[in-house]
Amino acid sequence: MPPITLVTGAARGLGASIARRLGTRGHHVIVNYRSSAAEAAGIVRDIEDAGGSASSAGADVTDPSAVDGLVSGILAAHGRIDAVVVNANTAPPPFAALADLSWTDFAAKVTGELAGAFHITKRVLAPMRAQGAGRIVYMGSTAADYVGGGRLAHGTAKSALATFARHVAAETARDGVSVLVVAPGAVRTPATAAIMDGERGAVLARESVLGRVLEPEDVAAAVALAADPALHAATGTTLRVDGGWSVLVGGPSS
């Protein structure tokens, strides 16, 4: 039986690449979406066309009753849930310095980020504990470690997510459930293509040991490995996928 793996927010962006990659590694992938049903169905077709197995499931992962329905549906269909990639971009960053940031925007970023992790984690823990195995991968960001560039809200939220993951690791490891944060740097996605193809992209490429900007496939490859329960002992920690920024310059200056 293939591992049953849920990827939240997988209709586009990094989630779509992660879903495709997991499909090629033999997972049955549940492609979660909030509103992009047609795009999610397209990702399912991509996975099936490549010889894999997938299905799509709509749910707002910040809504606990929707999350309950999502996970209950997976358990009804498959009898288990082996891995979850907590990826949905539930709170896009309001890039701004503190002086220009409203409490409303700051709070929306922090609570939206954590709601997308809290409800799904709580809901999958009981079945994973009953199985004696489970793997949860959280999509963090190197923004948790760098200051400047208006990253205050985003960095605070991703830092809180990493701390949340450490607590989950501590509470669940002896039940067979382990967690990892994958923290990408800036990635070229449809949403960031305009920036990545300009001066900012040139700086990112120059400050990377790779000599190029990150592509979604770079992140997807790391997440697909991170979702393997064989990495059980690598729990409560963060895998950076940043193209070597910290190696060369100790982090971005802007």
Ligand SMILES: NC(=O)c1ccc[n+]([C@@H]2O[C@H](COP(=O)([O-])OP(=O)(O)OC[C@H]3O[C@@H](n4cnc5c(N)ncnc54)[C@H](OP(=O)(O)O)[C@@H]3O)[C@@H](O)[C@H]2O)c1
């Ligand atoms: N892109 C980067 O450079 C980068 C760098 C570091 C970390 N990250 C992290 O990687 C993750 C994915 O980023 P991305 O840029 O690929 O995201 P994205 O393209 O902006 O969004 C991905 C998906 O998230 C879904 N989503 C949003 N709110 C949701 C909700 N409440 N419930 C279910 N799905 C929801 C959307 O679904 P619908 O379309 O169905 O509404 C969307 O398709 C995020 O956690 C982000 O912080 C991204």
